Amino acid sequence: MRPRVVDMTIDWNSELVEQLDWHWQNFLRPRLDGLTDDEYLWEPVGGCWNVRPRGTSTAPIAAGGGDFTIDFAMPEPQPAPVTTIAWRLGHIIVGVLGMRAASHFDAPAMNYETFPYAGTAAEALAQLDTVYAAWRDGVRGLGADGLARPCGPAEGPYAEHSLAALVLHINREVLHHGAEVLLLRDLYRSRA
Numbered sequence: 001m002r003p004r005v006v007d008m009t010i011d012w013n014s015e016l017v018e019q020l021d022w023h024w025q026n027f028l029r030p031r032l033d034g035l036t037d038d039e040y041l042w043e044p045v046g047g048c049w050n051v052r053p054r055g056t057s058t059a060p061i062a063a064g065g066g067d068f069t070i071d072f073a074m075p076e077p078q079p080a081p082v083t084t085i086a087w088r089l090g091h092i093i094v095g096v097l098g099m100r101a102a103s104h105f106d107a108p109a110m111n112y113e114t115f116p117y118a119g120t121a122a123e124a125l126a127q128l129d130t131v132y133a134a135w136r137d138g139v140r141g142l143g144a145d146g147l148a149r150p151c152g153p154a155e156g157p158y159a160e161h162s163l164a165a166l167v168l169h170i171n172r173e174v175l176h177h178g179a180e181v182l183l184l185r186d187l188y189r190s191r192a
Contacts, residue, residue, distance in 0.1 A: 013147055016164065017140045020171045024132065028178040031185065032125060039188045040086045040121035051086035051117045066116030085184050088177050089124045090117050096173045097131040103154035104163065105138025107131070132174075139167055 043050060049059060049071035059071035070090045071081075083091075094115050101107035110131075118124035147164040155166060 012164065013140070013142055013144065016147070016167045016171070017136060020174055021136055023175060023178075024136075028174070028182070029129075029132075031182050032128075035085070035121040035125060035185070037121050039185060040089075040124060041084060042184070042188050043082075043084055044184065044187055044191075045082050047081050048084050049081045049087050050084045051090055051119070053119070063112045063115075064117045065114035068117040068119045070112065070117050072112070085121075085181050085188075086118070086124065088181050088184070089128060090115075092174060092177050092181075093124070093127050093131050096170060096177065097128075097135045100154075100166070100170060101131055101134035101138055104151075104166075105134060105141075107134040107138070135170065142167075 041050060051064075051068050051070050052062070054062070054064070054067055054069050057069055057071050059073060061072035061074065062069035063072050064070055070087060094110055094112055098107070098110035098115070102109050118127055142163060147167070148162055150160050151158055151163055151166050153159050155161065158166070
């Protein structure tokens with residue numbers, strides 16, 4: 001009997017895309033449907049960082065280029081304030097997905113200082129869907145050579161790391177912060 005030969009060729013590009021996209025399509029994004037404005041801006045404890053109408057923040061930094069800004073401080077206080085759904089979505093939209101899609105996949109430029117943060121849940125979810133699609137489609141088009149190339153200067157001290165390492169990092173970030181958002185939704189629903 002001849003030994004069976006198993007093809008161990010792995011399409012790492014597809015695996016990396018599908019790791020996040022499966023979670024996005026089957027868990028995270030469906031559970032964001034129905035997010036209300038009250039939930040989006042809800043502050044579960046005093047002193048939260050949030051997205052606020054321009055001129056109303058008490059944080060050391062109120063970043064943003066539109067009618068709403070996001071609370072910030074540099075350096076971040078220890079411990080950092082609890083953040084709202086709005087703040088966490090703003091972070092995913094700008095810092096996790098948007099800036100990276102702009103740096104690596106020719107998506108529109110984005111930064112914390114000039115981004116027009118959403119004042120409503122529907123607007124935030126539309127922004128989230130847009131930057132997620134740009135990131136996912138960009139990663140999908142990398143191929144083996146693209147995954148192996150260095151990140152470059154956009155990633156600062158991680159410039160020499162591979163784009164594959166960045167993709168894994170972004171996958172972790174979206175999973176992590178997405179789970180935080182969903183936990184806040186659970187707490188909002190269950191509040192006394």
